[in-house]
Amino acid sequence: MAAADRLFYQKGIRAVGVDTVAAEAGISKRSLYDTFPSKDALVAAYLRQRIQPLPPSDLPPAAQVLALFDQLHVRFAHGDFRGCPFVNAVTELAEDCETARAIALDYKEDRRRHIASLLVRAGVRDPEVLASQIALLFEGAIASMLVRQDAEVALQARDAAAVLIRAAET
Secondary structure, three states, X not given: OHXXXXXXXXXXXXXXXXXXXXXXXXXXXHHHHHHOXXXXXXXXXXXXXXXXXXXXXOOOHHHHHHHHHHHHHHHHHOOOOOOOHHHHHHHHHHHHOHHHHHHHXXXXXXXXXXXXXXXXXXXXXXXXXXXXXHHHHHHHHHHHHHHHOOXXXXXXXXXXXXXXXXXXXX
């Protein structure tokens, strides 16, 4: 999985064949197919292992939402950011892999629900709508980073999210 993760994220899913993944992992192609019966199954496993639970936090709920942008900023600053692996997979595979689309949708919706739950705890008006707006800011920061190559877009999106949260406080 480490080899598939590295290769798919750095080079793209379509650009990397099963032979390359097996060689990078130091196993035979047959061994790879014993574990993953198809490239689609390997891609699905790659995406599923990319889903990491958010660490618990003692910050107030609204601050936890804003901290997501700070984490994104740190990720951008590493210099190896190639976008969201879930969006990349959906874009690359288009209609060829509904499983990847379903995994990506579940991931994005889980994150949006997490934000909504924090906003409910923060006592803001319309937490579901606000969670969707903040998720869009998050996605916009990712797209802007890819185009502008400027990690500061995460902090700019954070500032916009803070304005929205303050406006929704009851």
